[in-house]
């Protein structure tokens with residue numbers, strides 16, 4: 286059932302996941318505004334979307350951006366697990382500090398409903414059993430994972446004290462078009478690019494550990510299904526529920542590209558979670574959502590997008 290509110294502010298909406306949420310929200314008839322300090326990397330401004338340029342840490346810009354919006358989706362984050370190790374203090378000072386400053390503003394009801402993007406891959410750490418349910422103990426092993434968990438707890442606290450309504454989503458590993466194949470995160474587009482460019486793929490560890498990968502359009506559909514089912518102050522995994530190893534993914538990608546890469550195995554990184562698969566029973570029971578894109582179809586969509594983007598960039 287559609288909530289009365291229909292103008293959504295995407296903070297950090299010009300990134301990979303935000304760009305797909307923009308599409309899904311517009312498709313569902315929502316008005317969309319984006320607050321981001323950068324434009325989208327891979328496409329021009331989307332017609333019908335209002336853009337505010339700046340940082341959510343700047344409260345003046347934030348107040349201007351939330352004006353007239355009913356729902357805020359918080360996607361902005363400047364690190365990923367590996368880069369967060371270089372400056373663990375920055376996680377607390379920049380990401381957590383700015384987030385607390387932002388929701389502190391909302392206790393005066395500037396906006397009442399928040400969707401917070403946490404991380405299913407990082408907050409649980411190395412799970413005790415699989416699949417991981419939302420009630421499992423969270424034992425993050427990177428500064429990024431700790432920061433995500435802290436922000437979840439602050440949201441709970443502000444909600445308890447001041448009545449903010451929220452949904453926390455813990456996505457597994459999303460992949461798909463517009464994920465930066467030159468970036469620090471996202472093995473699938475990075476592997477595609479390396480195979481296409483005949484570069485060696487480095488694997489930390491033996492490549493046999495399994496993780497859960499989800500097509501990004503399915504993730505966007507899941508988030509909108511939660512918004513439409515109401516803000517129940519709850520945490521939801523969003524996942525495929527299927528574990529895949531890096532070696533099996535390289536096989537899939539090699540078949541699509543028609544060539545095999547050179548692989549080098551390097552020492553496992555201690556902050557990498559070894560095996561993780563998330564249960565999506567909770568969201569399915571609440572909204573009926575299930576992932577609908579097969580892994581193979583998702584890979585093909587990703588491959589086509591990377592090929593087109595690379596060829597347009599070389600013109």
Ligand SMILES: NC(=O)c1ccc[n+]([C@@H]2O[C@H](COP(=O)([O-])OP(=O)(O)OC[C@H]3O[C@@H](n4cnc5c(N)ncnc54)[C@H](O)[C@@H]3O)[C@@H](O)[C@H]2O)c1
Nearest residue numbers: 297299300301302303321322323340341360361362402404
């Ligand atoms: N991509 C993944 O694998 C994954 C998995 C689980 C959770 N998440 C979380 O989902 C969210 C979105 O991920 P993504 O992959 O789209 O990230 P992304 O890096 O592609 O996008 C983040 C966006 O936030 C913007 N941003 C960063 N700091 C900002 C600030 N201070 N003010 C305004 N804008 C700012 C960036 O310019 C960027 O456009 C993040 O919170 C991320 O931690 C991502």
